[in-house]
């Protein structure tokens with residue numbers, strides 16, 4: 132087992148995957164340190180500034196000592212003025228150095244945060260689609276955002292703590308030099324004063340973790356409920372009273388923790404002020420007696436009191452060092468967990484490109500497939516569902532020994548009962564997944580040998596529920612081809628039968644579409660997606676026809692759009708409409724993860740098998756102008772290829 136440390140974990144049960152888990156993997160510290168490497172120059176500069184800053188801290192009391200003992204007590208006005216000016220100058224330089232060191236620490240922290248952010252975003256982008264189907268978006272965003280900010284801030288704090296450590300050491304050395312007795316008393320008393328401070332610090336730390344946990348939980352729920360589909364489901368099926376009660380409970384927890392945090396946060400300052408005042412009183416008490424006894428000079432006493440005042444800030448900062456270090460290590464560990472997920476689908480170094488603009492054939496050669504299990508593609512802590520230990524996923528083969536060929540420039544329709552594996556077949560063509568065995572060839576090349584860029588250029592997909600970004604129609608279209616001209620946009624929209632609508636909108640292409648631009652109907656959205664496809668001009672089209680009922684006008688428009696989109700392209704269409712099926716050069720009837728029948732519409736009807744049954748129960752209903760045929764088609768039955776049930 133890789134997990135070796137556990138820092139103050141909250142009350143979680145084993146079957147509750149915890150997105151804020153504080154488990155740390157072995158080797159994390161080494162990996163964190165590696166992030167310093169590109170910033171070593173800045174780190175060296177930071178150390179130099181830290182040394183200067185600490186030198187200023189200990190020099191000021193010495194100037195004050197000289198001002199009193201050598202100037203005031205010896206009536207030397209010149210020295211008084213000089214030392215006062217020196218103390219003032221040191222104060223200004225000290226303030227400047229503090230700002231400079233905060234700036235450099237910020238640069239290093241932000242630099243590490245930047246490196247980590249770019250690396251993790253790029254990595255997550257390359258993760259397989261299976262990862263995204265399993266992961267809770269809110270929790271993933273939390274990890275990529277909140278966690279990263281925490282790691283980076285804590286990182287900067289660690290650097291500042293290094294300055295504090297140096298200051299504490301130098302101040303203690305100077306205290307011993309000025310008066311070993313007062314230094315000894317201070318050394319004994321500091322830990323006593325620090326106990327309440329450390330206690331309060333821990334309390335604040337625990338509450339902050341709880342608050343983050345509660346906020347993340349609420350954010351996850353809100354993200355799920357308040358997107359358009361979630362809000363729709365909640366309106367149709369939700370139980371408002373119970374849901375509001377749940378929000379109240381969650382918000383109540385955040386309020387309770389927030390109130391307690393604000394009190395304890397104030398308490399921390401109160402304790403620090405109190406500690407400083409008590410220590411000063413004590414030093415003047417003991418030191419005053421020594422001055423009266425002639426064992427200590429007045430200037431030395433003032434210098435000691437000043438030094439003490441400078442000691443508490445750094446010491447309190449150091450007392451939180453352990454928690455800060457933990458935060459860095461735990462946060463980085465959670466991000467590394469994500470970075471360690473394998474992309475599964477990768478581009479080969481010697482990947483080739485298909486010739487552009489030439490429609491290739493597609494061939495499935497004995498392809499079998501199962502969806503990856505959670506262990507292979509995701510993190511339990513990101514799924515954030517109560518999976519329960521011991522309920523291991525049993526991988527089920529979704530496709531078994533599938534073999535067929537789509538000749539170049541032809542249309543193949545996939546039909547079959549729900550859950551048969553039609554969408555899965557199309558996912559494999561666009562290489563969202565790789566087959567477990569067998570080969571898929573496009574233009575004679577194994578899909579796995581093609582470069583990603585070539586694959587993206589070659590295969591265009593239009594899904595049933597076309598997704599649009601919350602952006603203008605123009606930006607949504609340009610996503611497929613950023614260099615497209617206005618004329619090309621218009622032409623694509625005309626081809627997709629959506630231009631009339633866009634033209635009629637007051638803001639035309641600049642109308643906001645997407646999640647909150649919900650004004651587009653299902654058919655319109657699909658036509659916009661077809662326009663996007665036309666702009667991309669792929670030579671292979673994978674299409675899932677909309678099952679949603681479209682009115683006859685919209686349906687006719689979609690059909691016309693499809694005609695343009697599929698013309699002289701190699702097409703694989705999950706067909707729900709008889710018109711598409713009739714036009715297909717080949718129909719594959721998919722059932723139970725295999726091709727059961729293949730042929731044209733007439734051939735399959737004549738064969739009287741599964742297709743004929745599907746036709747009677749589903750497709751005939753969508754045929755507007757005629758009654759279902761009786762199955763006595765004229766096509767010769769021998770042309771129908773029946774697949775063995777593998």
Ligand SMILES: Nc1ncnc2c1ncn2[C@@H]1O[C@H](COP(=O)(O)OP(=O)(O)OP(=O)(O)O)[C@@H](O)[C@H]1O
Nearest residue numbers: 261264502529547548549550551552553554555556
């Ligand atoms: N992401 C996934 N992870 C695991 N199993 C999946 C996943 N997607 C689909 N399946 C399973 O794979 C099988 C085939 O599903 P697929 O979506 O390919 O069927 P389909 O023929 O397209 O169905 P429909 O017509 O209802 O869309 C089903 O049993 C389904 O439960």
